[in-house]
Amino acid sequence: MNLQGKRVVIIGGSSGIGLATAKAAVSAGAKVIIAGRSVQKLKQAQVEIGGDVEISSLDLLHEDAVKMFFAAVGIIDYLVIPGSSVKTGAFRELETSDAQKSMDSKFWGAYLAAKYAQIHDQGSIVLFSGTLSHRPSPGYAVISAINAAVEALGRALALELAPVRVNVVSPGVVATPVYEGMSQEQREAFFQNTASKLPVKRIGIPEDIAATVLYLMNNGFTTGTVIGVDGGGLLI
Template identity: 50%
Template structure:
């Protein structure tokens, strides 16, 4: 995949850690001119140092409409945009407060919606959302997350029509070992990953690079639009 994105301008929202960071690394290795965006200047600096290759950074809160509109008004059109920024509270519907539920929707759905509304992408470029396999394999303890992921995938399909010839797709990961789980007790985290791996047909949990590979496929495949690519170790069928 060397230089397949040569000189292409690639924006990775949420590119300072986890799946977004792995995607930024892959796009940079493929020759892309990559910008990573995040709310945290500290995380951006650490990620940029890790990636190298003259990575550019941008502080951006995609939940803030003014920030989003100002950022994209000041930037040139992008070749490819990937949105992997979301940290959503979880829990059963009747226990999750409405404020937390709205915050989750604001973070993962409306944030992506605001970017899609404001961004300028060159014809035949691409916009890629990162959703999650709970959209097709609901969990009784994460109902809202499944609904948000399904909404995001529906948004991708509709925007593929509205924004054509810009291509719009989604990548739907299963359980992935990212810093999202770093606040969990180390032993409990290890047990969770081992238990999940045993139940999955792939017999392993995902790594950020697995999801980044799927994103790169969508960025570099001109015939892919309106699609959702699952990278879940068989979680949707297991």
């Protein structure tokens, strides 16, 4: 894939899926800006990525900051928004304020980034949902609702922001730092258990998702879609 001369902004590019996407985009020749809250994580990622990558501290929860960030960045070709932090928990036990903060981060964060980014007519936006939108699981109700909202937003923006293309990637379980809240033992058991049930007999790696994001950047005839990259997780 050739992204020579293209400008890519990845909000949440310092970790997991965003970091793998940044590496893939830089390898394809793009000029990449990664953004996130922690400057330390951004600096580490910058070293890990190497090549043509700039870093910028940004919290998607703050509308003014998002607006200023995109005004300073100017016109870009591609916007990728894996950045979010969410809290999960049993429906009656999760604090309502935590559920709302999760929505603020993953839904409203993506909404604000898409709203203020200035994207070239031939460019595109990639949003992130997750299989929980179609395959809910107890303890994750708010994430199911957020993912469904992101998917609906993606379809609506594919019309309203056209000719800019807007697509959503829906990952299954992917080994990223998002699971660092679990103990190593819990995490390994969860990954193994998930892998054993999936048709592909493994969980995802960030590069699986990054390859899909690059496909969506390059394919000028794909818009308004939700692409599942989940090892067949919706079939079981």
